[in-house]
Amino acid sequence: MRPGVLIFWLLAVPMVACALLVITSRNPLRSALFLVAHMLLLAGMFLSLSAQYVAAVQVVVYAGAIMVLFVFVIMLLNLGGAQKMDAAGLGWALGIAMSLGLAALFVGTGVWKSGLHAGKATAKTLAQGGTAQAVGFALFDPELPWLFPFEVASIVLLMAAVGAIVLAKRKL
Amino acid sequence: MGAPTQAIRDLSGILPILVLWGVALVILLGAPLLRRGPGSRLAAPLGGAGALGALLVLLRGSSDGFGDTLFAGAALTDTLYSSGAFVLLLGGFLSVLVAQTYLRSRDLEKPEYYAIMLLSLSGALLMMQANDLIVLFLGLELMSFGLYVLAGFARTDAKSDEAALKYFLLGALASALMLYGIMLTYGVAASTELSNVQSAVARGALKEPMGIAAALLLVIGLCFKIAAVPFHQWSPDVYEGAPTSATAFLATTAKIGAIVAFLRVCDTIAGGYHTWLPAIRAIAILSMIVGNLIAIAQTNVKRMLAYSGVAHAGYLLVAVACMGFRLMGTKGTQASILAMTGAVFYLLAYALALIGAFGVLAYLSSRDKDAQTLNDLRGLASSQPAVGYAMVLFMLSLAGIPATAGFIGKWQVFYAVLTGGDVALAVTMALTSAMGVYYYLRVVWYIVFEESAAPKPSPTGHGVEARPRAMTGVGAAITICCIATIGLGILPAAISSFLTVVR
Numbered sequence: 001m002r003p004g005v006l007i008f009w010l011l012a013v014p015m016v017a018c019a020l021l022v023i024t025s026r027n028p029l030r031s032a033l034f035l036v037a038h039m040l041l042l043a044g045m046f047l048s049l050s051a052q053y054v055a056a057v058q059v060v061v062y063a064g065a066i067m068v069l070f071v072f073v074i075m076l077l078n079l080g081g082a083q084k085m086d087a088a089g090l091g092w093a094l095g096i097a098m099s100l101g102l103a104a105l106f107v108g109t110g111v112w113k114s115g116l117h118a119g120k121a122t123a124k125t126l127a128q129g130g131t132a133q134a135v136g137f138a139l140f141d142p143e144l145p146w147l148f149p150f151e152v153a154s155i156v157l158l159m160a161a162v163g164a165i166v167l168a169k170r171k172l
Numbered sequence: 173m174g175a176p177t178q179a180i181r182d183l184s185g186i187l188p189i190l191v192l193w194g195v196a197l198v199i200l201l202g203a204p205l206l207r208r209g210p211g212s213r214l215a216a217p218l219g220g221a222g223a224l225g226a227l228l229v230l231l232r233g234s235s236d237g238f239g240d241t242l243f244a245g246a247a248l249t250d251t252l253y254s255s256g257a258f259v260l261l262l263g264g265f266l267s268v269l270v271a272q273t274y275l276r277s278r279d280l281e282k283p284e285y286y287a288i289m290l291l292s293l294s295g296a297l298l299m300m301q302a303n304d305l306i307v308l309f310l311g312l313e314l315m316s317f318g319l320y321v322l323a324g325f326a327r328t329d330a331k332s333d334e335a336a337l338k339y340f341l342l343g344a345l346a347s348a349l350m351l352y353g354i355m356l357t358y359g360v361a362a363s364t365e366l367s368n369v370q371s372a373v374a375r376g377a378l379k380e381p382m383g384i385a386a387a388l389l390l391v392i393g394l395c396f397k398i399a400a401v402p403f404h405q406w407s408p409d410v411y412e413g414a415p416t417s418a419t420a421f422l423a424t425t426a427k428i429g430a431i432v433a434f435l436r437v438c439d440t441i442a443g444g445y446h447t448w449l450p451a452i453r454a455i456a457i458l459s460m461i462v463g464n465l466i467a468i469a470q471t472n473v474k475r476m477l478a479y480s481g482v483a484h485a486g487y488l489l490v491a492v493a494c495m496g497f498r499l500m501g502t503k504g505t506q507a508s509i510l511a512m513t514g515a516v517f518y519l520l521a522y523a524l525a526l527i528g529a530f531g532v533l534a535y536l537s538s539r540d541k542d543a544q545t546l547n548d549l550r551g552l553a554s555s556q557p558a559v560g561y562a563m564v565l566f567m568l569s570l571a572g573i574p575a576t577a578g579f580i581g582k583w584q585v586f587y588a589v590l591t592g593g594d595v596a597l598a599v600t601m602a603l604t605s606a607m608g609v610y611y612y613l614r615v616v617w618y619i620v621f622e623e624s625a626a627p628k629p630s631p632t633g634h635g636v637e638a639r640p641r642a643m644t645g646v647g648a649a650i651t652i653c654c655i656a657t658i659g660l661g662i663l664p665a666a667i668s669s670f671l672t673v674v675r
Contacts, residue, residue, distance in 0.1 A: 102352075109356065109382040142179070145304055145365065148243035152298060152310045155193060159291045159314055162200065163321035166284045167336070170327075172207065 007048050015041040028074045032067060039063040051130040185242040185249045186301065187233055188226040188257060189294045195222030196290040199283050206283035216272035216645065219286025223265040223293065230257050231670070241303050245365050248303040255516045255671045256300045256432035263424040263523040264293045266652060270527060271417035272645035274534035278542070280326055280415060289421060292318025296429030300436070305354045305364040305390075308433055312350070312397070315429050316343050322418035323410055335413025342396065342406040350393025356386035366440045378444025387441055387448045391455075394437070397430035398485040399478075401458040408470075411478035412544070416537060419474060420530035423481055424523040431488050431519060435512055438495035442508070445496035452493045453597060459486030460604040468611045472545050476611060477529060480570060483608055484522055490597050491515035491585045497592040507592030512673040514584030520671065521577035521660065525569040528653030532563040535646045549615065551624025560619045562654050569657045571612035572605050577660035 018038035025031045039062045046055035128134050139150050166172070183190065199218050205211040206218070241248045268286060275281035291314060298311025320343060324336025358364050360383040361372035377383040392403065399407040411419050441448065463482030470476035494511030497504030536543035536552075536559070543549075552560035569578035582605060589598045660667060 105385050106352075109359075109385045143244055145244045145246040146306075148182075148246040149304070149306050149310055152307065152314070155291065155294070156310055156314045156317065159288070159295075159317045162284060162291075163288065163317055166282065166288070166321055167324055167327065172203075172282060172284070 004048065008045075011041050011044050011048065015045070029071065032070050032074060035070070036063050036067050039067070046130075049130075053130055053132045053135045055130075181240075182242045184233065185240065186247060186297075188230045188261065189297050189301075191226040191229050192222055192290045192294040192297070195219075195225065196287040196294070199287040199290070203283045203287075212281070212283075215281065215283035215286055216268060218283075219289060220265055220268040220272075220645075222286070222290045223261055223268055226293070226297075227258070227261040227265065230254060230261060242301075245367075246304050246307050247298070247301040249301065251672065251674045252432060252436060252512055252516075253300045255513075255673055256428060256519070257297055258670045259516060259520040259523060260293060260296050260300070260425065260428045262520070263428060263527060264289065264421070266523075266527045266531075266649045267417065267421040267424065269645035269649035269652075270420050270531045270534050274415065274417040274537060274646065276644075277534075277538050278326070278415065279539060282325075285322065285325060288318045288321055292322070292421075292425060296425050299429045299433040302433065302436075303366050305357060305366070305369070308437075309347070309351060309354060311429070312433070313347060315425065316347070316397070319343075319418075319422040319426060322422060323414040325418055326415045329413075329415075331413035332415060333413075335410045338406050338413075339410045346393050346396030346403070349389050349396075353386050353389030353391075353393060356382050356389065360386060366436070370440045370443070373441050373443040376444075378441065378447040383444065384447050387444065388451060390437060391448055391451055394430050394434045395455055395485075395489075397426050398434070398488065399426075399482050400455050400485040400489055401462045401482060402455075404459070404463070404482045404485070407481060408475045408478040411481070412472060412474045416474070416530050416534045416542070416544075419477075420527045420534070423477070423526055423530075427481070427485065427488070428519050428523065431492070431515060434489075434492050435495060435515060438492050439498065439508065439512075442495055442498040445499070449493060449496035452489055452496070453594075456486045456489035456493055456597065457600050459483060459489060460600055461486075464604045464607045464611075467608070470611070471547075473529075473533060473549065473615065474544050476615075477526065480608065480611070481526075483604065484570075486604070487582065487585060487601060488515055488518060490589050490601055491518065493594065493597060494588050494592050497594075500592075504592055507588050509673060509675055510588035510591055511585065513671065514581065514588045516671050516673060517577075517584055517660075517664070517667075518581030520667075521569060521581035521657070524653045524656050524660075525566040525576075525578055528566040528650055528657065529563060529570070531646050531650045531653065532559055532566070535559055535650065546615065546618045549618050550622045551619070553620045555624050559650065562650050563619055564616050565654055565657055567612040567615045569661070571609045573609075575658070575661045577657045577664070580661060580664045 015038055018034045018041065021034040022031045022038060025034060039058060043055045043058040043063065046052075046058060138144060139146050141147065195218060199206065199215065199222075202211075202218075206215040268289065271285060271289070272281075275285060293315075295311045295314030295316070295318065298314060299308055300311075302308035302311055320336055320340045323339050324332050326332035354364060357369060360377040360380060361369045363369065363372075373383075378387055396403040411423065414422065438448065438452070459482050463479050463484075463486055467476050467479035467483065470479060491511040491514055494507045496508075498508040499505075533543045533548075536548060541548075549560075549563065552563065554560075565576065569576035572578045572582040582601075586598055586601055589601070
């Protein structure tokens with residue numbers, strides 16, 4: 001087994017296990033911790049794809065900042081205790097069937113002769129592709145189509161912030 | 173010289189979006205002044221000015237620079253975009269008029285409502301202008317976020333909260349599925365730009381498992397947004413729970429944005445029609461049958477319009493299916509172009525009738541009564557003839573009765589699908605339309621032939637506020653919808669210069 005493949009499996013198996021534990025744990029705090037573990041492993045996956053910058057952002061923003069907010073909200077709502085979840089028969093079965101179907105779809109498309117095309121990446125572009133500089137050039141170069149969606153994303157975030165305040169604040 | 177002129181050209185291509193963003197930011201920044209006191213009367217006019225301004229900018233700019241890609245291929249301008257945007261912004265303006273009166277009478281008015289509306293409209297415009305699936309997705313999210321918030325705008329009303337939560341959760345699921353589809357598209361096409369996707373499809377990408385999965389996930393994601401069967405479960409609860417003005421807005425905006433994006437996506441992947449066309453046909457037929465059948469059983473007008481919306485999603489999907497005929501000879505190409513123009517006209521007729529109908533419900537609502545059920549409409553023709561007969565007209569247009577805009581829209585789509593040679597879809601469309609007439613006419617029956625349940629509002633006390641409201645926004649919206657519905661039903665050519673899609 002090539003080392004790259006070995007690393008992939010070493011990261012992928014615990015990653016999927018953590019994701020499953022996030023949704024099966026009864027304690028929300030435990031779910032949050034498994035989510036942190038999942039995101040850290042995902043950062044490792046990015047690293048193994050030589051995307052250092054994305055890996056760092058994944059740790060700082062998702063595993064760090066966003067998870068702090070998650071835990072904060074859980075503590076604030078005092079959801080520490082185990083919550084009873086009533087597993088209604090049909091809905092539960094449908095949910096499992098749907099997720100198994102999706103999983104089969106993704107695994108299937110990956111395993112069968114898929115139409116995956118080799119990207120334009122070479123060893124050289126891969127080596128510099130993951131740095132903050134390379135990501136920055138890709139995002140802000142007006143010759144590339146990514147500048148516009150990047151700016152639009154800021155409006156999407158503004159919309160989300162305004163919406164959250166409007167819905168959450170009792171008296172504006 | 174090259175770079176700055178290019179930037180100006182790019183920005184002028186998205187000028188309507190920039191106008192919407194600008195006015196939305198003005199409203200948000202000025203919110204402290206617009207919230208109470210004399211400034212509170214200005215919030216709605218500002219919102220209306222934003223939508224109208226974007227519409228005027230669109231009409232002024234629609235002579236040159238078509239068929240161009242903007243921002244290095246992220247966005248584009250073409251006649252499908254400009255005609256869809258015309259319908260969308262007109263609907264947005266009318267929705268502002270409805271909201272102005274309704275929010276005021278229900279004591280819900282906040283300046284943020286209008287800012288969110290404008291941002292949501294800009295998201296729908298982005299969906300129509302997207303030349304890249306990433307931009308399409310961002311537009312979809314920008315539009316949807318606003319619609320979730322508007323659905324839950326009546327915060328103290330449990331039904332409104334429920335509507336927002338249901339819409340959000342199912343919408344998030346749909347977005348996730350669509351994002352998976354975009355990811356797999358990147359897998360087969362090594363790009364998310366539509367032209368590259370098109371050439372990948374031409375190379376046979378949709379014959380591979382990953383391509384098939386990508387196409388189906390994209391279709392499912394968009395079908396959620398237009399509430400097509402079996403992805404329609406959210407729509408009745410959301411339509412019913414959301415404040416009536418928000419229902420009018422979200423029903424039209426989501427449908428216009430998603431259908432135009434749908435037309436574009438399916439036009440792009442027309443080369444692989446054998447993969448997705450059967451799915452779209454099945455969803456269209458199911459939507460037409462299920463939507464019309466369940467609508468018959470509804471006594472709540474908002475829920476009935478939700479199921480009728482499902483049926484209309486089915487009719488519009490017939491037009492989307494026509495995109496698959498594009499590469500099947502000259503007849504097929506002709507059918508696909510006819511279907512694009514037809515779908516946009518259909519959306520216009522639908523938006524006018526739907527905003528008009530919700531406008532009538534909004535008109536009848538007051539602080540302590542939210543008009544929703546058939547009983548609320550009982551005997552309206554004798555108690556308030558103008559509003560009553562306006563509602564009758566909107567129902568006739570939704571049913572597709574000749575001499576209304578709804579008939580012309582339906583006829584254009586019907587004609588397109590017949591040109592494409594798909595008799596099964598055409599027959600289903602005709603039969604289910606006939607089925608739909610029943611429940612629209614039941615509303616008419618309640619308005620015209622049933623006795624008014626409540627005594628006429630006395631000129632003193634609570635009843636008095638029903639009168640002067642005719643002068644405010646919702647009255648104007650109902651009037652415009654009425655005139656346009658009849659006008660377009662008799663003279664559809666009057667507007668064809670804005671609405672014809674050219675390729």
